[in-house]
Amino acid sequence: MWKNVEHIGIAVKNLNDSNKLFETLFNKSAYKAEEVESEQVTTSFFQLGETKIELLEGGSDSAIAKFIEKKGEGIHHIAFEVDDIYAEMDRLRAEGFQILNEEPKKGADNKLVCFVHPKSANGVLVELCQEIK
Numbered sequence: 001m002w003k004n005v006e007h008i009g010i011a012v013k014n015l016n017d018s019n020k021l022f023e024t025l026f027n028k029s030a031y032k033a034e035e036v037e038s039e040q041v042t043t044s045f046f047q048l049g050e051t052k053i054e055l056l057e058g059g060s061d062s063a064i065a066k067f068i069e070k071k072g073e074g075i076h077h078i079a080f081e082v083d084d085i086y087a088e089m090d091r092l093r094a095e096g097f098q099i100l101n102e103e104p105k106k107g108a109d110n111k112l113v114c115f116v117h118p119k120s121a122n123g124v125l126v127e128l129c130q131e132i133k
């Protein structure tokens with residue numbers, strides 16, 4: 001079952017600068033920063049109601065750097081909380097979606113994550129995530 005929009009990922013060039021900008025915009029501080037080596041990204045998170053904003057700065061070979069090079073800074077992905085990521089990956093594959101991961105992997109903020117290719121989701125990079133218990 002799909003639940004809430006867990007976070008919206010925003011690709012940024014400089015995390016320090018963007019932290020300050022979004023702190024001013026939201027009038028609140030990021031509640032955490034985290035490096036995710038497997039994705040070559042450093043992230044920070046702002047909690048807004050039940051949804052988070054995830055700022056992402058990427059290393060030179062990262063998906064984030066490639067995205068910024070092509071499209072510039074901005075919304076990179078939308079992440080949805082699901083209750084059974086394995087079942088949803090099987091279901092989506094059977095429905096013909098291109099899932100970018102063989103298995104869920106460890107993402108930021110204590111989640112298992114996987115991605116659906118934007119070419120099979122109307123140009124939107126979709127992330128599924130499930131809390132690690």
Ligand SMILES: CC[C@@H](C(=O)O)C(=O)SCCNC(=O)CCNC(=O)[C@H](O)C(C)(C)COP(=O)(O)OP(=O)(O)OC[C@H]1O[C@@H](n2cnc3c(N)ncnc32)[C@H](O)[C@@H]1OP(=O)(O)O
Nearest residue numbers: 009036039043063067076100107108113115118123124125
């Ligand atoms: C912090 C960890 C985790 C979390 O816990 O939240 C994260 O959020 S990590 C976020 C960063 N990681 C990822 O994005 C992993 C999944 N992404 C990928 O595997 C790749 O980025 C991709 C989607 C497969 C694209 O890679 P690639 O094919 O090498 O790049 P291209 O530049 O050639 O793109 C092909 C095609 O797709 C379009 N594209 C790329 N990224 C996006 C995007 N974010 N949203 C929409 N469209 C996207 C790109 O424009 C190309 O289109 P065409 O030019 O029309 O061919």
Ligand SMILES: [Co+2]
Nearest residue numbers: 009054079127
């Ligand atoms: Co994300």
